[in-house]
Amino acid sequence: MRKVLYIFGLLNDEDVSWMARIGTTRTLAQGSDLIREGDHLDMVYIVLEGHMQVSVEGIGEVARLGSGEMLGEMSFVDGAPASATVSTLDDVKVLEMAKSDLEQRFVSDPGFAGRFYKALAVFLADRLRGTVKRMGYGEETDLDSDEILEDELDENLLDTIAIAGDRFDRMLRILGRG
Numbered sequence: 001m002r003k004v005l006y007i008f009g010l011l012n013d014e015d016v017s018w019m020a021r022i023g024t025t026r027t028l029a030q031g032s033d034l035i036r037e038g039d040h041l042d043m044v045y046i047v048l049e050g051h052m053q054v055s056v057e058g059i060g061e062v063a064r065l066g067s068g069e070m071l072g073e074m075s076f077v078d079g080a081p082a083s084a085t086v087s088t089l090d091d092v093k094v095l096e097m098a099k100s101d102l103e104q105r106f107v108s109d110p111g112f113a114g115r116f117y118k119a120l121a122v123f124l125a126d127r128l129r130g131t132v133k134r135m136g137y138g139e140e141t142d143l144d145s146d147e148i149l150e151d152e153l154d155e156n157l158l159d160t161i162a163i164a165g166d167r168f169d170r171m172l173r174i175l176g177r178g
Helices: 002-010 013-022 073-078 099-108 110-137 155-174
Strands: 024-028 033-035 043-049 052-056 060-065 085-088 092-098
Touching (some): 002 110, 013 092, 013 099, 013 110, 043 099, 073 110, 092 099
Antiparallel strands (some): 024 092, 033 085, 043 092, 052 085
């Protein structure tokens, strides 16, 4: 859940409310594919409830994700097809946001664009660091780890965790899930 707290800590209340308003809640049954490797995506997803498995052809499972994770963000940034298949491990609820809606908001609100892309950059950097460390190039630490050293955290993160948690809870209430 720390990743959504970091992301929502970088956005403001209006950003999160807007995302909840334009997004669509989607429920997937256990064993369903949300994203298929090689498909082009026109959505970005936030996992609201449940657990997902990320797998890559020829490798197998590479990650498990839960509430508060963002999906489809790599394809959103670079426009390339999905690099993995994301399947449900149990019943899952996601918020899906159309790429076109986000891009329109970027044009009308450049501040939102900056906040959103900074949040994505931090999110992707964390995933890359975790992947590199899992490959044996260092100790595994990421935003989900309790072993992050105090001086490794952005001080602004510590100030916004409670606010970000409230924003995620507010989003869930807007969507009728809280």
